[in-house]
Amino acid sequence: MNDSLVLTGEYIELRPLPERDLPNLLKVYQGTPLYFDGLGDRADRLTLDDVRDQWVRAQQSPDRMLFGVYHPVTGLLIGAVDVQIGAPRSDAAAVWILIWGGFQRQGYGQECMALIESWLIPAKASTLCAIAANNEEGISFLELQGFRRTDLPADPPIGRGTAFWMCW
Numbered sequence: 001m002n003d004s005l006v007l008t009g010e011y012i013e014l015r016p017l018p019e020r021d022l023p024n025l026l027k028v029y030q031g032t033p034l035y036f037d038g039l040g041d042r043a044d045r046l047t048l049d050d051v052r053d054q055w056v057r058a059q060q061s062p063d064r065m066l067f068g069v070y071h072p073v074t075g076l077l078i079g080a081v082d083v084q085i086g087a088p089r090s091d092a093a094a095v096w097i098l099i100w101g102g103f104q105r106q107g108y109g110q111e112c113m114a115l116i117e118s119w120l121i122p123a124k125a126s127t128l129c130a131i132a133a134n135n136e137e138g139i140s141f142l143e144l145q146g147f148r149r150t151d152l153p154a155d156p157p158i159g160r161g162t163a164f165w166m167c168w
Contacts, residue, residue, distance in 0.1 A: 005065070007115040008072070012108050014081055014115055017055060017068040024077045025068070026051045029158065032101045038133030039161030046159070054158045058082065066157075069099065069112055078103045081112055082157040085124050088165055093125035096157050104137075113145050129167040131156055142166045 007014040017025065026048050029036070033043040058066035063086050069079035079099035087094040095116055099109045117128060130142050131154045139149065147166035156163040 005119075007067070007119055009111040009115050011071075012078070012111050012115075013070045013072045014067040014112065015070065017058075017066045017080065019052075019055065021068055021077055022051050022055055023048060025055075025080055028077060028079060028100045029098070032098055032104075034101070034135050035098055035133055035138060036159050036161075038135030038138065039156055039159045039163060040134075041159045041161045043159075050158060054082070057157075063087075069097075069108065071103075078108060079112070081116060083116060083120070085120070088129055088152070088154065089127075091125060092127040092129050092167070093120045094129050094131060094154075094165075095120075096131040109141055110145070127167060129165050131163050132166045133161070133163050139166070 003016050005016065026046060029046050029051065030043045036043040055066055058064045064084045067081040068077050069081060070076065071078050079097065082096040084094040097109055097112050120128065130147050132139055132142055133156065146168040148168060150165045150167055152165045154163045154165045
């Protein structure tokens, strides 16, 4: 996809995650254990190699983009958004959002979703589907954004375990 694509909101900026930020992304993942608990995995088991594998898969796919979520004032990486156009079906786009634990419930996730939606709909997809884990907080967030649980299995972009699709 477009490596120069930057989506800018009032409080965050989404831009393609550079390789140099992979160690920081590992810290974000390790600082957000509830998502990985919901998969039946543990955040502290993730390694830099796991993060690099996610990044490489995104780099190698023409229909996939791994964004870093950056706080524009501080430049701090506070999350990630993994987007796959054409998944789980041809008219859809799969979206996976993770905001660092300490930055959750402050509107950053909602702004991420709005930026991604305005970029994807209707130019690239007519439906959005999110990859969710058995985490009530994450499910509640997605439901507030209009997503509904399907219980169809999904492969998480990082971590090992069971995830499922939520679509609107």
